Amino acid sequence: CPIEGRVLKPRHKGVTMVLDKGLGIRALKDLLEIAGDYIDFLKFSFGTSFVYPHDILIEKIKLARLYGIEVFPGGTLFEVAASQGKVNEFLFRAKQLGFTTVEISNGTFDIGEKLRQESIIKASSLGFKVLTEVGKKDRNNPLTLEEMKTQIKEDIENGATKVIIEGRESGKGISIYRDDGSIDMKMLEGIVSSVPHNLDVIIWEAPLKKQQAVLINQFGPNVNLGNIRVDEVIALEALRRGLRGDTFKST
Amino acid sequence: CPIEGRVLKPRHKGVTMVLDKGLGIRALKDLLEIAGDYIDFLKFSFGTSFVYPHDILIEKIKLARLYGIEVFPGGTLFEVAASQGKVNEFLFRAKQLGFTTVEISNGTFDIGEKLRQESIIKASSLGFKVLTEVGKKDRNNPLTLEEMKTQIKEDIENGATKVIIEGRESGKGISIYRDDGSIDMKMLEGIVSSVPHNLDVIIWEAPLKKQQAVLINQFGPNVNLGNIRVDEVIALEALRRGLRGDTFKST
Amino acid sequence: CPIEGRVLKPRHKGVTMVLDKGLGIRALKDLLEIAGDYIDFLKFSFGTSFVYPHDILIEKIKLARLYGIEVFPGGTLFEVAASQGKVNEFLFRAKQLGFTTVEISNGTFDIGEKLRQESIIKASSLGFKVLTEVGKKDRNNPLTLEEMKTQIKEDIENGATKVIIEGRESGKGISIYRDDGSIDMKMLEGIVSSVPHNLDVIIWEAPLKKQQAVLINQFGPNVNLGNIRVDEVIALEALRRGLRGDTFKST
Numbered sequence: 001c002p003i004e005g006r007v008l009k010p011r012h013k014g015v016t017m018v019l020d021k022g023l024g025i026r027a028l029k030d031l032l033e034i035a036g037d038y039i040d041f042l043k044f045s046f047g048t049s050f051v052y053p054h055d056i057l058i059e060k061i062k063l064a065r066l067y068g069i070e071v072f073p074g075g076t077l078f079e080v081a082a083s084q085g086k087v088n089e090f091l092f093r094a095k096q097l098g099f100t101t102v103e104i105s106n107g108t109f110d111i112g113e114k115l116r117q118e119s120i121i122k123a124s125s126l127g128f129k130v131l132t133e134v135g136k137k138d139r140n141n142p143l144t145l146e147e148m149k150t151q152i153k154e155d156i157e158n159g160a161t162k163v164i165i166e167g168r169e170s171g172k173g174i175s176i177y178r179d180d181g182s183i184d185m186k187m188l189e190g191i192v193s194s195v196p197h198n199l200d201v202i203i204w205e206a207p208l209k210k211q212q213a214v215l216i217n218q219f220g221p222n223v224n225l226g227n228i229r230v231d232e233v234i235a236l237e238a239l240r241r242g243l244r245g246d247t248f249k250s251t
Numbered sequence: 252c253p254i255e256g257r258v259l260k261p262r263h264k265g266v267t268m269v270l271d272k273g274l275g276i277r278a279l280k281d282l283l284e285i286a287g288d289y290i291d292f293l294k295f296s297f298g299t300s301f302v303y304p305h306d307i308l309i310e311k312i313k314l315a316r317l318y319g320i321e322v323f324p325g326g327t328l329f330e331v332a333a334s335q336g337k338v339n340e341f342l343f344r345a346k347q348l349g350f351t352t353v354e355i356s357n358g359t360f361d362i363g364e365k366l367r368q369e370s371i372i373k374a375s376s377l378g379f380k381v382l383t384e385v386g387k388k389d390r391n392n393p394l395t396l397e398e399m400k401t402q403i404k405e406d407i408e409n410g411a412t413k414v415i416i417e418g419r420e421s422g423k424g425i426s427i428y429r430d431d432g433s434i435d436m437k438m439l440e441g442i443v444s445s446v447p448h449n450l451d452v453i454i455w456e457a458p459l460k461k462q463q464a465v466l467i468n469q470f471g472p473n474v475n476l477g478n479i480r481v482d483e484v485i486a487l488e489a490l491r492r493g494l495r496g497d498t499f500k501s502t
Numbered sequence: 503c504p505i506e507g508r509v510l511k512p513r514h515k516g517v518t519m520v521l522d523k524g525l526g527i528r529a530l531k532d533l534l535e536i537a538g539d540y541i542d543f544l545k546f547s548f549g550t551s552f553v554y555p556h557d558i559l560i561e562k563i564k565l566a567r568l569y570g571i572e573v574f575p576g577g578t579l580f581e582v583a584a585s586q587g588k589v590n591e592f593l594f595r596a597k598q599l600g601f602t603t604v605e606i607s608n609g610t611f612d613i614g615e616k617l618r619q620e621s622i623i624k625a626s627s628l629g630f631k632v633l634t635e636v637g638k639k640d641r642n643n644p645l646t647l648e649e650m651k652t653q654i655k656e657d658i659e660n661g662a663t664k665v666i667i668e669g670r671e672s673g674k675g676i677s678i679y680r681d682d683g684s685i686d687m688k689m690l691e692g693i694v695s696s697v698p699h700n701l702d703v704i705i706w707e708a709p710l711k712k713q714q715a716v717l718i719n720q721f722g723p724n725v726n727l728g729n730i731r732v733d734e735v736i737a738l739e740a741l742r743r744g745l746r747g748d749t750f751k752s753t
Contacts, residue, residue, distance in 0.1 A: 002298075002331055022736030024532020030275020034307050047504075047745020048736050056536050076747055080504055108747040137747040234273030234299050243298020245327055245359040245388040253549075253582055281526020285558050485524030485550050494549020496578055496610040496639040 003221045003242035008037070009068060013200040014222030014240070015040035015162075018233055019169065019207070022048055025056065027230075028063055035233040036067035041101065041131070041203075041226070045169070046076035049097075061098040071098070075105030075133050078119070082111045087119050091126055104155075105133035107166055113154070120158040130159060131203070135166025135175040142174070145187055149194035156201060165191060167205025167227050181208050183215075200224065212239055213246035254493035257472045259288070260319060264451040265473030265491070266291035266413075269484055270420065270458070273299055276307065278481070279314055286484040287318035292352065292382070292454075292477070296420070297327035300348075312349040322349070326356030326384050329370070333362045338370050342377055355406075356384035358417055364405070371409040381410060382454070386417025386426040396438055399426070400445035407452060416442060418456025418478050432459050434466075451475065463490055464497035505744035508723045510539070511570060515702040516724030516742070517542035517664075520735055521671065521709070524550055527558065529732070530565055537735040538569035543603065543633070543705075543728070547671070548578035551599075563600040573600070577607030577635050580621070584613045589621050593628055606657075607635035609668055615656070622660040632661060633705070637668025637677040647689055650677070651696035658703060667693065669707025669729050683710050685717075702726065714741055715748035 007014045018039050023031065031039075042064050049057055064071045073094060081090035094102055104119045106112075111119075116132075123130045132155040134148050143151070152163050166175050173179040176187045195201055199219065205227040206212045215223050221240040228236055238244045258265045269290050274282065282290075293315050300308055315322045324345060332341035345353055355370045357363075362370075367383075374381045383406040385399050394402070403414050417426050424430040427438045446452055450470065456478040457463045466474050472491040479487050486495065493499045509516045520541050525533065533541075544566050551559055552575075566573045575596060583592035596604055606621045608614075613621075618634075625632045634657040636650050645653070654665050668677050675681040678689045697703055701721065707729035708714045717725050723742040730738050737746065744750045 021733060022536060024529070024536045026277045026528045026532045027275070030277045034273060034275045034303060037304075038302070045737065045740075046747065047740040047743065047750075050745055051540070051736060051739045051743065052536060053539075076745060076750060080745060080750065108750050231272060234302060235296065237302045238296075238298040241298065241302065243301055243327060243331060245297065248298075248327060248331065248359050277528045278526070281528045285524060285526045285554060288555075289553070482523060485553060486547065488553045489547075489549040492549065492553065494552055494578060494582060496548065499549075499578060499582060499610050 003216075003240065003247060006221045006241055009040065011040065013224060015203065015224045016228055016233065016236060017041035017043060017164070017203055017224070017226035018230060019043055019045050019227045020230060021045045023060070023230060025059060025063070028060055031230055031233065032063060032067045035237070036069070038233055038237040039067070039069050041070045041072065043103070043226075044071070044073050046074040047080065049073045050077060057097060065098065065100065070101040070129055072101035072103050072131065073099060075103040075107060078102060078104060079106060079109040079111065082115060082119065083109045087115070087122065091123055091128070094128070095126060099128075101129040101131060101161075103131045103133055103164070104160075107133060107135060107137040117154070117158050120155065120160055124159040129161045131162050131164055132160040133164040133166055137166065137168060137174070139173045145190040148175070148191060152191070152194050152202075156195075162201050162203050162224065164203045164205060164226055167207060167211070169207055169227060171205070171207040171211055171227070176204070177211070181211065183211060209235070209239070209246065212236055216240055216247050254467075254472045254491065254498060257492055260291065262291065262473075264475060266454065266475045267479055267484065267487060268292035268294060268415070268454055268475075268477035269481060270294055270296055270478045271481060272296045274311070274481060276310060276314070279311055282481055282484065283314060283318045286488070287320070289484055289488040290318070290320050292321045292323065294354070295322070295324050297325040298331065300324045301328060308348060316349065316351065321352040321380055323352035323354050323382065324350060326354040326358060329353060329355060330357060330360040330362065333366060333370065334360045338366070338373065342374055342379070345379070346377060350379075352380040352382060352412075354382045354384055354415070355411070358384060358386060358388040368405070368409050371406065371411055375410040380412040382413050382415055383411040384415040384417055388417070388419060388425070390424045393425070396441040399442060403442070403445050403453075407446075413452050413454050413475065415454045415456060415477055418458060418462070420458055420478060422456070422458040422462055422478070427455070428462070432462065434462060460486070460490070460497065463487055467491055467498050505718075505723045505742065505749060508743055511542065513542065515726060517705065517726045518730055518735065518738060519543035519545060519666070519705055519726075519728035520732060521545055521547055521729045522732060523547045525562070525732060527561060527565070530562055533732055533735065534565060534569045537739070538571070540735055540739040541569070541571050543572045543574065545605070545728075546573070546575050548576040549582065551575045552579060559599060567600065567602065572603040572631055574603035574605050574633065575601060577605040577609060580604060580606060581608060581611040581613065584617060584621065585611045589617070589624065593625055593630070596630070597628060601630075603631040603633060603663075605633045605635055605666070606662070609635060609637060609639040619656070619660050622657060622662055626661040631663040633664050633666055634662040635666040635668055639668065639670060639676070641675045644676070647692040650693060654693070654696050654704075658697075664703050664705050664726065666705045666707060666728055669709060669713075671709055671729060673707070673709040673713055673729070678706070679713070683713065685713060711737070711741070711748065714738055718742055718749050
């Protein structure tokens with residue numbers, strides 16, 4: 001049977017975070033018209049917002065906001081700013097441009113726990129929703145499960161709205177994902193055990209369909225999923241509702 | 252040399268069936284303007300038509316019809332309905348929305364031969380073109396070649412317009428495709444032998460370029476191909492005409 | 503830190519050559535508005551320009567020209583013409599349509615050195631910028647490093663504006679790329695050694711992000727890169743500027 005119980009926007013669980021690597025205005029309008037109800041967060045990937053023409057950037061943010069979508073620049077842009085000691089400038093600029101959410105991460109550049117904490121608190125106090133990201137992009141230097149669990153707890157205590165588990169754009173060889181993109185279920189369960197009464201705080205970056213299907217079959221249609229490709233939003237919504245073979249049969 | 256003899260629309264062979272996983276209105280207009288002559292069938296993948304906003308769905312169907320394209324909802328949506336005993340409701344609703352073709356399949360949910368037969372006949376009697384799909388999405392439980400051959404023959408006898416050989420969106424580990432996406436030539440020949448005088452009745456789902464190239468080199472420019480990505484329609488047409496390295500050299 | 507020193511258009515180094523496999527008019531406008539400053543060459547892949555509706559083809563070329571972008575048909579179309587003894591007709595037609603650049607290649611069809619040389623000279627004399635491509639699409643019959651070096655030198659002597667190192671759309675198992683898409687650094691260095699004082703003459707087809715990252719980390723933000731997917735142009739520009747994890751950390 002199809003899956004029952006999909007919750008609607010605005011919602012705190014079942015959120016979909018979409019990866020925008022450079023949509024033009026017409027393509028963004030297309031996406032919003034057809035799938036605006038299914039998108040909760042829109043991430044302008046890594047440093048892309050920095051290379052957009054200014055007026056396009058402003059218009060994209062406004063358009064997404066019209067559909068009740070939280071828009072934020074990728075964590076890399078925060079890290080670049082943090083590495084230059086410019087967290088304040090980053091936050092003020094983000095506010096000025098119309099971003100409503102920021103991502104605090106140290107996937108590439110180790111900003112240290114203190115600056116991470118301060119940045120979460122500062123961003124919250126400025127009225128941003130704060131997403132933090134847990135995980136290292138360098139596959140030769142991954143976080144241990146214990147380090148991930150600690151960071152998740154601390155981020156929540158410091159005021160993070162939700163915590164993103166890093167999956168990169170590839171979904172391979174990082175955090176809960178093995179090199180072939182399959183899920184390390186022990187790692188997954190370990191992370192879940194760190195938020196036993198509050199799974200809704202976690203957003204799993206899950207760019208690959210097989211990852212989305214496993215997580216939906218495991219946690220139901222209202223699991224939070226991120227790094228969804230712009231051309232997969234509708235497909236994911238069908239998957240959440242059991243309207244695709246991968247989740248239809250198992251329920 | 253380039254390949255001669257490509258037939259034009261409307262046509263019964265050389266058809267291209269395109270997989271639409273969620274195009275917006277502008278993107279669909281783009282596709283139709285640039286490649287409308289090269290598209291014969293447009294599939295709204297699996298259950299996606301169910302999650303579109305109503306007015307968008309209606310407009311998409313209308314636009315495609317203006318270009319003489321047969322539009323149909325993915326087989327999964329039929330299977331969901333059939334699993335709930337609602338084949339009639341499904342067909343009436345599809346008619347109401349403007350769909351001109353339906354896909355009858357049991358890739359995920361085994362509806363039984365009797366219901367499959369009845370559904371083909373019922374849909375035909377309502378004026379739909381009927382595509383059936385042969386193949387199981389579950390790679391642990393594939394159809395044997397003999398089962399596929401039997402089903403192809405029965406579907407045609409029951410009135411199917413064309414029979415689709417399942418390739419999924421991935422083109423891997425299903426029906427004629429090995430796990431790496433290469434073609435099992437024995438399987439291919441076996442299927443061909445089941446329709447010796449009527450190869451035009453088969454649509455091969457062939458999402459990968461190397462699959463398309465092998466099938467074109469094997470059967471010529473007017474082989475029926477399906478599950479073509481929206482951004483590969485123009486490329487496929489060039490491939491059919493020997494205007495791409497993969498088919499240019501071999502002719 | 504982010505990477506300094508990115509040069510702006512019009513430029514002779516740091517050029518980005520984008521692969522257009524069939525963008526519609528709206529999508530092309532989107533691309534130009536958001537990334538026009540980051541595109542130097544736009545290739546209408548292989549023989550696709552031949553299958554476009556005439557008015558769409560004309561409008562696409564005009565639009566790209568408005569943004570100061572050189573537009574050219576894929577080398578396969580030249581090779582098809584050359585194989586039929588119709589180089590002159592090809593060049594006149596390309597000029598008529600508004601193309602400002604042509605690609606001279608023999609990736610699929612061996613046109614011989616003499617015709618290659620004559621075609622470069624003829625195209626230059628007609629006012630085209632001439633890109634040549636070095637590499638064979640057939641992985642069973644690759645060029646040796648020495649053959650590549652010789653051809654690069656000869657093409658430049660004959661008047662080629664830039665020389666493209668073949669990477670295909672896949673970036674795998676061709677010229678400098680191993681079957682898994684990783685770079686054969688000896689091959690890379692060999693090619694570089696053939697143009698020791700003039701690396702800017704080489705455009706590396708690098709469709710995969712990991713290839714782009716290695717080449718940027720090796721040669722800096724202003725390396726010439728080609729066969730960039732239309733939805734990766736903004737991402738590549740961020741990568742060039744160290745605004746993505748893959749190039750941010752290493753600098």
